[in-house]
Amino acid sequence: MRLVLGPMEGVLDHLMREILTDINDYDLCVTEFVRVVDQLLPDHVFHRLCPELLQDSQTKAGVPVHIQLLGQDPNWMAENAIRAAELGAKGIDLNFGCPAKLVNKSKGGAALLQHPELIHDVVKACRQAVPEQTPVTAKIRLGWDNPEDCFEIVDAVQSAGANELTVHARTKAGGYKASEIKWDYINQIRERFSIPLIANGEIWNYQDGQACIETTGVDSLMVCRGAFNVPNLGNVVKHNHSAMPWSEVVELLLVYSQYEMKGDKGLYYPNRVKQWFSYLRHQYPQADALFREIRTFNKAAPIVEHITRYRDELAA
Incomplete structure (x- = not known):
């Protein structure tokens, strides 16, 4: 199993990555999003959200850190992806899943799930802009309010050349409700497409992780909120450890x-x-x-x- 510590804006910052990667066997971390609008951001913005850039883009425990960008303008997203890569980012992740109202109102995050063609353009621009050895990945939800939209969205991401895709198995409308999780859609995506997948959503313990792998056929998982409920969740999910006393x-x-x-x-x-x-x-x-x-x-x-x-x- 490969396990990723996912981003949570305003919560999972570099200090938390430091603590949680020190006590868990994570394989990768993704930063909180860098908000891109209509300019090339100064270096200090990237360093503030990802101080790990100064230590080979990894935590002190040696876990690689990818920088996440959020925005809807393909050209400015590409320019900022280039800058992140120049600063040493081990990978560029593109956020098409954030359900926050403020972000969606300005046509960012999950709002783009309604515009697969724009997702395609953003991913393609970033993939073509950064060096081939720098992975360009994306994170999506199943759709805005209809999970069936996920296939068109995944096609947009894959055809644009992304190296990997994280799928949060709920729609934007589903929020974070446990009842809205639809892991079976990740299995359908896996059967239809060749892009490597990471499964995300409702993984709170070892049993959830195993059930997700069994349902989706995907053995790369991402945890986010649960990593705060149980600080050693990484080892709980990956190695069946008991929750930290x-x-x-x-x-x-x-x-x-x-x-x-x-x-x-x-x-x-x-x-x-x-x-x-x-x-x-x-x-x-x-x-x-x-x-x-x-x-x-x-x-x-x-x-x-x-x-x-x-x-x-x-x-x-």
């Missing part, structure tokens, strides 16, 4: 506090750690109580102090 999760929250962040670290850590708690609560009942104790703190120091004391009491 709560005491180790608490240690991880403290490790996270030691990471430096340019700008106001004091503000960054409280916001991000509270965000992480909102995911942890789905797996660990204890996270709820601890979150209630720290949620009023808006500075890093008291949060770290409180979690440290909590950890010591847990170990006593």
